[in-house]
Amino acid sequence: MELVCYVLYKKVRSMMEKIQKAMALGMAATLVPVAAGAQDKVEASVGADLVSSYIWRGQELGDVSIQPSVSLSWKGLSLTAWGxxxxxxxxxxxxxxxxxYAIKGFSVSVTDYSFxxxxxxxxxxxxxxxxxxFGSNSTLHVYEAQVGxxxxxLAVDWYTNIGGNDGLKEDGKRAYSSYFALSAPFRLGGLDWNATVAAVPWETSFYNGGCSGFEVSEVALRxxxxxxxxxxxxxxxxxxVTWNPATENAYFTAGLSF
Known part of the structure; x- marks a missing residue:
């Protein structure tokens, strides 16, 4: 009887030691990504574009322009200044x-545009x-939310003005001016291409000098x-090359990035 108990004791002890080792390895495997993640550093970048004209969402906002930018990013979060x-x-x-903030293909952001x-x-x-x-009667700030x-x-993005100098509807109410875009990258003839189709979904005075409903505002090829x-x-x-069917305008622009 004592021999049987001793054998059982040894087996139980051996099993407990294996369980403890497995738990220790599991904890180590769990802690390694945390430790590695904790060592992630803030990344920074700075650059500038020189463009022959500034075309934004099918609208001309400038002629020859210099457009500097600087950004900080950390674990999917980013803060960017652009001018x-x-x-x-x-x-x-x-x-x-x-x-x-971006994770895998999903992105969300808030932008303060100022002029x-x-x-x-x-x-x-x-x-x-x-x-x-920042007063509603004196500001030229526009606050926009994006999700995409x-x-x-294929990339899908939706933009909506959530505050500031937003456009109006015909009845004088805030339009919550919105814009959505579909863009597809591809490679052809040794060049990297991107095709974009974008539209204004409802009436607003913010885009195209004022619109009364759905309007395609940008068809572009880059x-x-x-x-x-x-x-x-x-x-x-x-x-x-950018075409704006809503305003019946077309633009051909070029640029260099530094």
Whole structure:
């Protein structure tokens, strides 16, 4: 009897030791990604584009323009500052701040667009945009929310103004001006291409000088390649054709990225 008990004791003890080892290995495997994740560093980037004209969502916002940007990112979170200044003095300078989050193909963001001059949609008056003027009758800030998903072969994005100098409906109420876009990348003839179709879903005075309903505002085709300067340095060059069926305008632009 004692021999049987001893044998059972040894087997139970051996089993407990195996369980403890397995638990220890499991905890180690769990902690390793946490430790590695904790060591992730903040990444930063800075750059600038030089474009022949500034076309945004089928609308001309500037002629030859320099467009600097700087961004910080960490674990899917990003903070980006972007600006545009045209050589023509009749165009407004723009300064945007975007806070975003992306995981796999999903993305969401909030952007504060601000302009040095323009029209306040609530009053209809042309004003100089003082950056720290946030009142509804004096601001040229526009606050926009974005949500999108990139499937790889197709990217879908929806944008809606949630505050600031938003457009109006015909009855004078805030339009919550929105814009949605479909874009598809592909490669052809040694170039990287991107095709875009985008539209305004409902009436607003914010886009295209005012619209009364659904309007296709952008049909665009973009081609890009790198110009090799040295073996270790290349300049990305792009050209883009944009048609706006709503305003019956067409634009052909080119740009360099630094």
């Amino acid at each position: 545009s200044a045209s050589w023509g003095s009749e165009y407004a300078k723009e300064f945007d701040l975007t806070l975003g 040095s001059k323009g029209t306040n949609f609530k009053t209809g008056a042309d004003i100089d945009g003082k950056y720290f003027h 998903y990139d499937f790889g072969f 081609a890009a390649k790198e110009i090799r300067v040295t073996q270790s340095f290349a300049l990305p060059l792009f050209a883009k």
